[in-house]
Amino acid sequence: MRLDDGLVVMSDTRTNAGVDNISTYRKLHVFRPAADRIFVLQSAGNLATTQEVLDRLSHDLRAPGGAESLATVDEMYEAALYVGRVSRTVVGEHRDGLMSSGADGTATFILSGQITGAAPDIMLIYPEGNYIRASDDRPFLQIGESKYGKFMLDVGVRAHANLAVAAKLALASMMSTARANLSVGPPYDLAVYRNDALDLEEFRITADSVILERLLELWEKHILAALHELPAVSDLDALVGTSGADGKSGHEFGK
Amino acid sequence: MRLDDGLVVMSDTRTNAGVDNISTYRKLHVFRPAADRIFVLQSAGNLATTQEVLDRLSHDLRAPGGAESLATVDEMYEAALYVGRVSRTVVGEHRDGLMSSGADGTATFILSGQITGAAPDIMLIYPEGNYIRASDDRPFLQIGESKYGKFMLDVGVRAHANLAVAAKLALASMMSTARANLSVGPPYDLAVYRNDALDLEEFRITADSVILERLLELWEKHILAALHELPAVSDLDALVGTSGADGKSGHEFGK
Numbered sequence: 482m483r484l485d486d487g488l489v490v491m492s493d494t495r496t497n498a499g500v501d502n503i504s505t506y507r508k509l510h511v512f513r514p515a516a517d518r519i520f521v522l523q524s525a526g527n528l529a530t531t532q533e534v535l536d537r538l539s540h541d542l543r544a545p546g547g548a549e550s551l552a553t554v555d556e557m558y559e560a561a562l563y564v565g566r567v568s569r570t571v572v573g574e575h576r577d578g579l580m581s582s583g584a585d586g587t588a589t590f591i592l593s594g595q596i597t598g599a600a601p602d603i604m605l606i607y608p609e610g611n612y613i614r615a616s617d618d619r620p621f622l623q624i625g626e627s628k629y630g631k632f633m634l635d636v637g638v639r640a641h642a643n644l645a646v647a648a649k650l651a652l653a654s655m656m657s658t659a660r661a662n663l664s665v666g667p668p669y670d671l672a673v674y675r676n677d678a679l680d681l682e683e684f685r686i687t688a689d690s691v692i693l694e695r696l697l698e699l700w701e702k703h704i705l706a707a708l709h710e711l712p713a714v715s716d717l718d719a720l721v722g723t724s725g726a727d728g729k730s731g732h733e734f735g736k
Numbered sequence: 737m738r739l740d741d742g743l744v745v746m747s748d749t750r751t752n753a754g755v756d757n758i759s760t761y762r763k764l765h766v767f768r769p770a771a772d773r774i775f776v777l778q779s780a781g782n783l784a785t786t787q788e789v790l791d792r793l794s795h796d797l798r799a800p801g802g803a804e805s806l807a808t809v810d811e812m813y814e815a816a817l818y819v820g821r822v823s824r825t826v827v828g829e830h831r832d833g834l835m836s837s838g839a840d841g842t843a844t845f846i847l848s849g850q851i852t853g854a855a856p857d858i859m860l861i862y863p864e865g866n867y868i869r870a871s872d873d874r875p876f877l878q879i880g881e882s883k884y885g886k887f888m889l890d891v892g893v894r895a896h897a898n899l900a901v902a903a904k905l906a907l908a909s910m911m912s913t914a915r916a917n918l919s920v921g922p923p924y925d926l927a928v929y930r931n932d933a934l935d936l937e938e939f940r941i942t943a944d945s946v947i948l949e950r951l952l953e954l955w956e957k958h959i960l961a962a963l964h965e966l967p968a969v970s971d972l973d974a975l976v977g978t979s980g981a982d983g984k985s986g987h988e989f990g991k
Contacts, residue, residue, distance in 0.1 A: 629883050636955060673970075704888065
């Protein structure tokens, strides 16, 4: 999420190669390649590809003589293009092996961060190597299993949440996804970046955290409270007519 | 949803053949084939297939001499199998035409209803012609774009909602889906069935309904209220340690 005060990013840690092969890997990685910049790279997709991409990014940072790296790029979009190229290179080098087993070796990334002199930004990097920014109307990006938790993020960013609320919102969105889909699960890694800080706070929320239990309780309570406040569907004084199509009795509600 | 007091079913009406070809069709159809039974058939998938299936079901009901139909089946599972056979027949007869254009002609159905002498039930009928019931733990079924709204249904049925609350819950689940996905949209058709009534109340909620506007307001209010009540992620007294992996500062939260 890109917010007025900064950035909030969250990743789960579950990976799977089928339901009988589930593991826990970190998918949120922080790079501090130089004093004037900080990056968070989140990944979804093929685990081997994301690990090799991370290894190559680190290798490039250690390489002598100013080879292109996260330390040398001048702008966020150049960093995104660089990560995209590394990602394509990794997949390209394993294409023959992957094709022979029918595996999809691609990975998708979200690059967040700031380079001094420009505003913080978040960018989604496609397996094809190109990127998009978050829109100003819906200033968040999702990769991986993005459907279940989208509505909650949508509601949150509309309300111009501050960083503390946004962190809780990210957790709520993640929890609603995890409850609906086995391929998403705790621990959850959270990083909160305040504009121009060039440093960030990191948290890991484990499965037995009291905050997750409390969140689920609050969620049930407030969903039911909202439904309680809503007028009954059959009670609307906005009843505008009855529809008798196909001989059925019915009520049609409008403005 | 299969609830203690009866059934609540809801369908949207949006169909699309690409984003530039969006139409409104009813996807919730009521059959009253005999005095001792009532069925609601909801569809997702290929529109031509679902229309032909509906036409054939009606045709079979008009056919003289006790041909198999929704009027002749003795149990809900036989009704589901019958609809599954009709669905497979329709797709089978158009297979050559569909294959030549690469189109997927299949459809998925939810059959809800009651035949006197047995409890009301809901069943999901696959394109393959077989079916599943809703589970007792999560007594709801979804077809079509089922991901976005699942969490809300899950929370609702856990709370053993009554029919009036469940109707509002269905609307809330549908609204959260529609806000996240263009292929889902109003009007929404709702039917509420009370156990053993052998009749049902039908409602249509249009895009300009005050209830939709009110629901979105309540939703935002209560999501933010729940987040407000939740302790801050960085404030947890359940702090159990710091993780220094990769030289990163961090906090790990557990019980």
